[in-house]
Amino acid sequence: MLEVIQRRIGEKWTVERMATEAHVSVRTLHRHISEATGLAPGDWLQRQRMAYARDLLEETTLSIKEVTVRAGFGTTTNFRQHFRAASGLSPATYRTRFHLRQDPLGQSANCSDMNTNGDTASN
Numbered sequence: 001m002l003e004v005i006q007r008r009i010g011e012k013w014t015v016e017r018m019a020t021e022a023h024v025s026v027r028t029l030h031r032h033i034s035e036a037t038g039l040a041p042g043d044w045l046q047r048q049r050m051a052y053a054r055d056l057l058e059e060t061t062l063s064i065k066e067v068t069v070r071a072g073f074g075t076t077t078n079f080r081q082h083f084r085a086a087s088g089l090s091p092a093t094y095r096t097r098f099h100l101r102q103d104p105l106g107q108s109a110n111c112s113d114m115n116t117n118g119d120t121a122s123n
Helices: 002-007 015-022 026-037 041-059 064-071 076-087 091-098
Strands: 100-102 108-110
Touching (some): 002 041, 015 041, 041 064, 041 091
C-alpha cells in the first residue's frame, strides 16, 4: 500500500482513503503504518510529499505551483508553509541552493558544490 501511495503521491490521500484502498479499518492502517515506518499515517504521508517535492526542486525546473500540485500539497501557500517548517528554507531558496545542473560534459553537479569560479569542488 505504501508503494501505491508513493507512486500516486500527488493525489488527495486521507487516512480514510488509505484504509479503504488497503481494505482495512483506519485503526488497522494506523497500526500497520506505525509498525512499518514508526510514524502515524498522516505524518508518513507528509514526509513522502516533502521528499518528493525536494526531489522535484532539485532535479527539475518545474514552477513552484507545479511542484505543489505534483507533490499533493493542495495550495502553494500550504506547500510553502510546510516546506519552510520542514527545511527552514522557502522552496525557491532551497532550489537555488540545491538544484542540480548539467555541466558541459553532461554530468550532474550540485550548484552548492561549486566554488566561486563555477567549478565543482574537489574532495
